[in-house]
Amino acid sequence: MIFGELDITITRCQRKTVSIFVERDGSVSARVPEEITKEELTAVLQSKEYQIHKNLAEWTQLNAQKIERDYVNGQSFLYLGRNYRLQLTNDEFKGIKLKSGYFIISKINKTKAKTYFIDFYKEKLREKLKPILNRYKGQLGVEPQDVKVMELQHRWASCTSKGNLNFHWKCAMAPIDVLNYIVAHELVHIIHPNHTKAFWNDLDKIIPNYDKQLQWLKLNGAGMDL
Template sequence: MNVSGIDIAIQKSERKTVSIFIERDGSVSARVPAKLNDDEIKDILEAKEYQIFKNLAEWTQLNENAVEREYVNGQSFLYLGRNYRLKIVKESSGIVRFFRNTFYLGEKDQPKAKELFIQFYKEKLNSKIHPIIERYKDQLGVAPQQIKVMELQNRWASCTPSGNVNFHWKCAMAPIDVLHYMVVHELAHLIHNNHTQAFWNEVDKILPNYDEQINWLKINGSGMDL
């Protein structure tokens, strides 16, 4: 649906209010009550025009932190919230190695460097995320089914109706306390599949300072890329 020159993806669900989201790629989506017809939806969105443009302007400002990385000597890569330099070496091991605060990549592996970095992040996130889930699932009284690390396009994480919880491999670039927030956020969705106040109350019970983690993602999220 086009509103004031902006294409907005509409998602209908059994909810009572309209929520507008600026996705990580800058696209706009709105989640609306299923009972609303197109004219009603358009009227509501037009009334929220100022909010939409304000949020888009904020997204543009925050994404000035976006970087385009090259797989060369001295390039920095994020891991657990900190930047570490890449060193190209003659020996090719077919993997990205991380040793003493430095990434190592073989000369012959440079053509597939992005693929190898993704593999590195997936493996590291898998090793980090499961203990965090074990820590919080009993506190929240939930039982997640499958836990997967994968490509999620514009989302950091997702929770399916069947109870599966997925995390983007890029989450391995975030600090540990932000990972804790991501886990609690998704586990809380096993109780409330929405972003109502009841949902945020569940998050707040476990992480009273979750606003700090959200703010970190807002400021640094655009830099979590390859």
């Protein structure tokens, strides 16, 4: 939907209110009630126009921190909130090693470095998710149907209407406290599909400092890339 100078992606779903998001790539999306008319939606967007442009300005400022990484000696890469430098070695082996504070890749396989990093993050994230999920799903009394680590484009994680949880492999770059927040956030969505007051109240019960973790993602999310 074109609104002024903005191209807004509209998703209709079972909800009562309109929620507008500035995605991590700077695009704008909105989740809206299934029955809302074009005229009603336009009126809502007009009432939120100032906030949308304010959020876009904030996105532009935060993304000034985006890092263009090259797969060369000394380049830093995030893992669990800490930077590790890349070291290319003459030793021949497949994949990536994390040893003595360095990510190590064989020079002969340098062209496959990005794939190796993604595989590394996926594997490590699956390991880290298990105990976190077990802890918080017990506290909330919920049970996700399925849990996947995958490419999610512009979202850190998602919860489907069937209770399936999906996590972006880039979540492995975040500190454990932030990862705890991401997991808890999606588990609470099994109870509350939308970001209602009840949603935030339940999240606050298990992650009392979630504002701090959310702020970390806002400030550092642009740098969580390959």
